[in-house]
Amino acid sequence: MDSKIKYRKSRQRDTIQEMLMNRKDHPTADTLFFELKKEFPDLSLGNVYRNLNILVEQGVIQRLDLGSTFNRFDGNAAPHSHFICTICNSVSDVDLKFDLDVSIVSNESLAGHISGYKLDFFGVCEKCRR
Amino acid sequence: MDSKIKYRKSRQRDTIQEMLMNRKDHPTADTLFFELKKEFPDLSLGNVYRNLNILVEQGVIQRLDLGSTFNRFDGNAAPHSHFICTICNSVSDVDLKFDLDVSIVSNESLAGHISGYKLDFFGVCEKCRR
DNA sequence: CTACTTGCAAAATTTTTGCAACTGA
DNA sequence: TCAGTTGCAAAAATTTTGCAAGTAG
Numbered sequence: 141m142d143s144k145i146k147y148r149k150s151r152q153r154d155t156i157q158e159m160l161m162n163r164k165d166h167p168t169a170d171t172l173f174f175e176l177k178k179e180f181p182d183l184s185l186g187n188v189y190r191n192l193n194i195l196v197e198q199g200v201i202q203r204l205d206l207g208s209t210f211n212r213f214d215g216n217a218a219p220h221s222h223f224i225c226t227i228c229n230s231v232s233d234v235d236l237k238f239d240l241d242v243s244i245v246s247n248e249s250l251a252g253h254i255s256g257y258k259l260d261f262f263g264v265c266e267k268c269r270r
Numbered sequence: 271m272d273s274k275i276k277y278r279k280s281r282q283r284d285t286i287q288e289m290l291m292n293r294k295d296h297p298t299a300d301t302l303f304f305e306l307k308k309e310f311p312d313l314s315l316g317n318v319y320r321n322l323n324i325l326v327e328q329g330v331i332q333r334l335d336l337g338s339t340f341n342r343f344d345g346n347a348a349p350h351s352h353f354i355c356t357i358c359n360s361v362s363d364v365d366l367k368f369d370l371d372v373s374i375v376s377n378e379s380l381a382g383h384i385s386g387y388k389l390d391f392f393g394v395c396e397k398c399r400r
Numbered sequence: 401c402t403a404c405t406t407g408c409a410a411a412a413t414t415t416t417t418g419c420a421a422c423t424g425a
Numbered sequence: 426t427c428a429g430t431t432g433c434a435a436a437a438a439t440t441t442t443g444c445a446a447g448t449a450g
Contacts, residue, residue: 148404148449169440184407189440191405207335207388209415210439223380235376242391246365249396250353256392258337261375263383278424278429299415314432319415321430339440340414 147198152180153191160201160215166222166231168210206231206260219256225265234261277328282310283321290331290345296352296361298340336361336390349386355395364391 147153156172167175173188192213195201204212206224212231221234240259245251277283286302297305303318322343325331334342336354342361351364370389375381 145404150405150449152406180406182407184409185439186408186441187406190442193441205335205337221375223377223384226385232377232380234380236374237376238374240370240374240389244366244368244370245351245391246367247353247362250362250364250391250393253393253395253399254353254391255356255394257389258392259370259387259389261372261380261384262386262388263380264385265383266379269383275429280424280430282431312432314434315414316416316433317431320417323416 147194150191152176152183152187153194155179156188156191157195157200157215160195160213163215164233166204166212166214168212170210172213204231219258221259221261223261223263223265225268226262227264227268230265230267232265277324280321282306282313282317283324285309286318286321287325287330287345290325290343292345294363296334296342296344298342300340302343334361349388351389351391353391353393353395355398356392357394357398360395360397362395 155176159172159175160167169185169188169192172192173183173185176183176188192201192203196203196213199217202214202217202219204214204222206212206222208229216233221236223232223234224230225232236259240257242254242257243251245254285306289302289305290297299315299318299322302322303313303315306313306318322331322333326333326343329347332344332347332349334344334352336342336352338359346363351366353362353364354360355362366389370387372384372387373381375384
C-alpha cells in the first residue's frame with residue numbers, strides 16, 4: 141500500500157485480477173474469496189483484501205461503493221456507470237450515449253473545478269421484473 | 271426499524287433532526303454524537319444510530335454513502351447531488367440547472383426501467399485550492 | 401539475499417442489537 | 426398502563442494489520 145513499493149508478480153493476485161476481468165457481476169471480497177478458495181485452498185480473506193487494495197492502487201481494477209455496507213470490485217478500471225437493482229442488489233454496467241456535460245451544475249464556485257463525477261442508476265432488473 | 275412502529279416524540283431525536291437541518295456540512299454519526307453530547311451528557315452512540323435510522327426511515331433525512339468507510343447524514347431528504355473534495359473530503363450540496371435526462375443510457379433493456387439515479391461530483395473545494 | 405507475499409490470528413472501524421430501566425401519551 | 430425510548434455493554438459485519446515463514450527475482 142506504500143506507494144514506493146515495487147510489487148512482485150503473484151499467482152494469487154494475478155488470479156484475482158483475471159477472475160475480476162472475466163466476470164461481469166461485480167463481486168464482493170467475500171465472494172471472490174470463496175471462489176478463489178477452490179484454487180487456493182488455504183487462502184485467507186485478509187490477503188484477498190490486501191491484493192484487491194494493491195490492484196486498486198495499481199489502477200487495474202476499481203472499488204465500487206454503491207450504498208451497501210460492503211464494497212464490490214470491478215475488473216474494469218475505467219470510470220463508468222452502473223445499474224443497481226433495488227430488489228436483488230445486483231449490479232450491471234451501463235453504457236452512456238454521451239458523456240455527461242458537467243455544465244449542468246449551477247454552483248459557479250464549483251463548476252470550473254469539477255474533475256470527475258459518479259453517476260449510478262437504480263431500478264428493478266430484468267430478472268426481478270418477471 | 272420495524273415499519274409498523276408508531277414512533278413517539280423524543281427530544282433526542284428531534285434535536286438530531288434539527289441539528290442536521292441546521293448544518294450544511296454533512297456530518298457523520300460520530301460527529302453528531304460529540305455535538306449532541308454537550309446537550310445530552312450521557313447520550314450513547316448506539317442511540318444516535320438508532321435515531322438516525324428512524325429519521326431515515328421516516329424520510330425526513332437521508333443517509334449518504336459517498337465512498338468513505340462511514341456514512342454521512344443529510345438533513346435534506348430530497349434527492350440532490352453533492353460535491354466531494356478529494357483533498358479534505360468535505361461534502362457540499364450541488365444544484366443542477368436541469369434534471370438529468372435518463373435517455374443518455376444506451377442499454378435498451380434497462381433504459382425504460384430506471385427509477386432513479388445518483389450523481390455526485392468530485393474535485394478540489396475552494397478552501398483547499400488556496 | 402532482499403524485499404515482496406502469504407497464512408493466520410488479532411485488531412480496528414463502523415454500525416447494530418439485547419436488555420432492563422425509564423418515559424410520553 | 427403500554428408501547429416506544431434510552432444507556433450500557435456486547436456483538437456483528439467488513440476491512441486492516443502484525444508477525445513469522447515462504448518465495449520471486
